[in-house]
Amino acid sequence: MLQNKILIVMLAMSLSVSAQFVQKPLPFAYNALEPFIDSQTMEIHYSRHHAGYVKNLNDAVKGTAYEKMTLEQLFSKASTLPAGVRNNAGGHYNHEMFWSILTPEKNTKLSAELLKALTATFGGLENLKQKLNKEALSRFGSGWVWLYVSDKKQLEISSTANQDNPLMADVQQKGTPILGIDLWEHAYYLKYQNKRADYLEAVWGIINWNEVSDRYHSVIIK
Numbered sequence: 001m002l003q004n005k006i007l008i009v010m011l012a013m014s015l016s017v018s019a020q021f022v023q024k025p026l027p028f029a030y031n032a033l034e035p036f037i038d039s040q041t042m043e044i045h046y047s048r049h050h051a052g053y054v055k056n057l058n059d060a061v062k063g064t065a066y067e068k069m070t071l072e073q074l075f076s077k078a079s080t081l082p083a084g085v086r087n088n089a090g091g092h093y094n095h096e097m098f099w100s101i102l103t104p105e106k107n108t109k110l111s112a113e114l115l116k117a118l119t120a121t122f123g124g125l126e127n128l129k130q131k132l133n134k135e136a137l138s139r140f141g142s143g144w145v146w147l148y149v150s151d152k153k154q155l156e157i158s159s160t161a162n163q164d165n166p167l168m169a170d171v172q173q174k175g176t177p178i179l180g181i182d183l184w185e186h187a188y189y190l191k192y193q194n195k196r197a198d199y200l201e202a203v204w205g206i207i208n209w210n211e212v213s214d215r216y217h218s219v220i221i222k
């Protein structure tokens with residue numbers, strides 16, 4: 001009996017090691033973002049939706065030329081990817097980014113450089129929020145809203161459908177995202193039902209500005 005259990009554990013470990021794409025641990029507890037995002041939504045979102053994208057991505061690339069590619073390499077070939085690879089690669093990347101730019105910490109700060117760039121481009125942080133909210137509310141159906149850095153190193157706002165993102169070679173507005181907000185109803189329906197605007201307002205209260213700033217700097221110094 002014990003031997004069977006050991007074998008099962010070893011098999012599970014070998015499967016997880018061999019998988020190309022791995023879901024990182026959530027950087028906070030499921031209930032850490034209460035009352036902005038409720039615990040049940042976080043648990044379902046991370047352990048079912050995001051985990052599902054990772055599993056389906058690994059299944060979709062298995063035995064194909066895509067198996068050894070990074071997410072960024074896959075996105076550079078977006079227009080030629082099978083739908084299963086594209087959607088699940090996007091789903092994995094987008095959610096990993098989303099968790100990283102959320103935090104229960106209240107003392108995170110925009111860097112001076114990012115604040116300067118935001119002010120020059122949008123007229124300040126409040127204007128950026130308003131513009132992103134407007135973009136998010138005009139996204140019909142499921143998708144994401146982005147603050148990204150264009151190839152010309154300019155800050156830009158966009159939204160994408162489904163699990164697309166600005167790194168994909170065939171989207172209209174291309175660049176490197178530094179902040180992305182999930183607009184799928186699975187991200188907010190339990191607490192906010194159809195009130196996407198209320199969900200967006202809540203998300204602004206839990207943004208990890210340190211992480212957004214770090215992402216901005218890493219693009220700018222490239």
Ligand SMILES: [Fe+2]
Binds near residue numbers: 049
């Ligand atoms: Fe999601």
